[in-house]
Amino acid sequence: MSDDLCFLTATELAKLLRAKQVSATEVMTAHLKRIDRLNPAINAIISMVPERALKAAHAADQQYAKGEEIGPLFGLPIAHKDLTPTAGVRTTYGSPVFKDNVPTEDSLLVERLRNAGALMLGKTNVPEFGTGSQTYNPIFGSTKNPYDLTKTAGGSSGGAAAALATRLLPIADGGDFGGSLRNPASFCNVVGFRPSGRRVPAWPNPHPWNTLPVEGPMGRTVEDTALLLSAMAGPDPRSPVAINDDPAQFREPLESNVKGKRIAWASDFGGLIPVDRAVVQQLDRHRSTFENLGATTCRAMLDLTGADEAFRTLRALIYAIRCGPLLAEHRHQIKDTTVANTEIGLRATGEDIARAETLRSELFHRTRTFFEEYDFLALPAAQVPPFDVTQEWVHSIEGVEQPDYLGWMAACYLITATGHPAISVPCGFTEAGLPVGIQLVGKDPDDLGLLKMAYAFEQATEHWKRLPPVA
């Protein structure tokens, strides 16, 4: 029986736990056993605290038995992304500089999920400092794709996505700057939601007003993802920007009538960037799914002028803030791409940054206006299917050479620059059996509307149910 629990959705598990039909200890035990058995093959969870997790599960059961109130994530095992600090649990950021770093304080995210009842069992793997959508680092190595162990799980929330797909965890958190929630979700046949910029407050955070990097939820289903978001969102005095909606809205039923919703259909990303034909084909197979749901689809694409420059410049400035202070002492321990991006940021001029801000503002308003005509924009979440895990980045797409390690990540990062929320939902598989994700972009800050559309698509397709061979 124990393994069966791992195949339930987080929403189902939470219900059983609340009804006391299963205990937090049983759920934790089942997941720990499964991790023991399957994690070595995929290397998704890279630090483990099983004793602590079991103790916490036992304590949770006792408290609930005594009649104490429980949170919406009561008893759900979780592993936090290794970019977020966890008190007393090693947090490396995937960097040798921090290989022995044990924080004394939890991040706000970790604190919130714990308060909501989630039980941490470890940390999930990341690229060094989250740089690049390929999850490998010199401390823990690379995370494998559960659908094909020779392929990458994507990144930077690659450990989280692979663990979810392998049914090692029912929920997982991540972050998304250039696609770090959407890319690995699309590579691992799970859901990754980049919420509106101010939805999930982040602390600690060296650039608390900046809404380009966000934290957000991942799940196997849209409903699970929304459930997790409900525990992440909401204002906190530690964030000067967080939106003050009631996050309980994300626990309401997602069922909705999407009839008449207008979808701009850009399975080829409007030709702006190269997209592998297997990805385009798989998306196009599902255009009729949206039509059958009553939505209208129309081939159209947002004008992304300036998005590339704005994103690259403002991203480099964030690197200057985050990693600039490390260069003097630790440069030799940091990978080339991180050093290069940090230096671009340090050396940029105010004129560069001013122009990037101007381009980004124009883009925001252009996107806002676009969404007066359309309700959603449908795009590939990644320009390629999962690629070889030994390859750091994709050098060529449909014959088009990529300028650098960021090039092949444009399908996500150009959308980041718009300032609008986006979700990657399972969209089926290539002929080689590799997952493809569809990226739906919605209005800022209507995260609930976007989740509802994604839910309707998921219910009509159920691609998430296809298990990876490793599971």
Place this chain on the structure above:
Amino acid sequence: MSDDLCFLTATELAKLLRAKQVSATEVMTAHLKRIDRLNPAINAIISMVPERALKAAHAADQQYAKGEEIGPLFGLPIAHKDLTPTAGVRTTYGSPVFKDNVPTEDSLLVERLRNAGALMLGKTNVPEFGTGSQTYNPIFGSTKNPYDLTKTAGGSSGGAAAALATRLLPIADGGDFGGSLRNPASFCNVVGFRPSGRRVPAWPNPHPWNTLPVEGPMGRTVEDTALLLSAMAGPDPRSPVAINDDPAQFREPLESNVKGKRIAWASDFGGLIPVDRAVVQQLDRHRSTFENLGATTCRAMLDLTGADEAFRTLRALIYAIRCGPLLAEHRHQIKDTTVANTEIGLRATGEDIARAETLRSELFHRTRTFFEEYDFLALPAAQVPPFDVTQEWVHSIEGVEQPDYLGWMAACYLITATGHPAISVPCGFTEAGLPVGIQLVGKDPDDLGLLKMAYAFEQATEHWKRLPPVA
């Protein structure tokens, strides 16, 4: 009778208008007449559209007579700051570059205030591009202080403050980057409220995520200021950051029990910057006012390390965004200080900006922590009383030479850098009869709490009732 209407508060006027005891036409006529008579001496309102205003007032009366719904500012005359675009009405930004500029679209602020029932009669004077807290420009000249026509009204919302004090307008809008709502309010014995960074959405806005420059309300009383804020605040899709509280909260009664509120008292700005002794003395006379209200005061000051550098660097970046594109063609038409600040911004490095962002983040959290110990911080709103109107800036304060035209504005701009809301409330007069304002700083984003404290102080002192000689 006509002039009497101009001496009522906006709140009183709004009630009479709503009760149909007075018509919008009567109110408008009274204000236009008074402006005709008194504005030439102070030069507060620099563009006028009297026919349009009277026509709008007449139309408003007719619509209300027919039973149409009215907004909270129904029938109140207003003049908008000449930094905000008004469709069909000349908008110069105080710059010869824009001396014939007639926008085709209203700003969001203007649109909102019109929708709330306010009736525009003209524009209020500003320094060129709002640069510097002294209101003069080559198009319209300088605005005089109604309490002493040889002194400046402060700035950059100097026209607004002087018009309010002279009872030419019941309400006026402004903006505040380095103190532009607080400084002129303190110089003109009115109220200027710099709300939390996300309270009032701004559009058009070339840096829509940035919360250092804000728009906000001015009034003769705190209640009037709150009434105006209630029509300015609230989310709009054109702003990616606006807080989504219900702005109607600012129309609730401001009466509250401030017993036990903890006030950090820094009438001398904690010694961090020089403050004219006349200003310190006037603030200190009112320490007992707070104590008598039941609040506790304790000599204490926030640690403002890094605030100066952060503000100056990030302000320069905003100048690079706003004015950078103008330099190539119009440099010779722009004043030296604006050019210099723009060039500092254009030439800054990413390293400078990254450090400024880091300092600002640290300051935000330090301020937040400070406000766990105290409810409010009491400071001078300006380091000096109003000074000679022919002097561009204050060169020396209590014998301390000022480095540049920004130096004497530090009492406000250092607080801007904290990311917390602040209000300037009339605090009495120097022996020379010049107004002094007290600056109260509160928790972000608890604007209502700050307004309530300011209201309690105002009710206990009533300095706002002292008319300027010119009135």
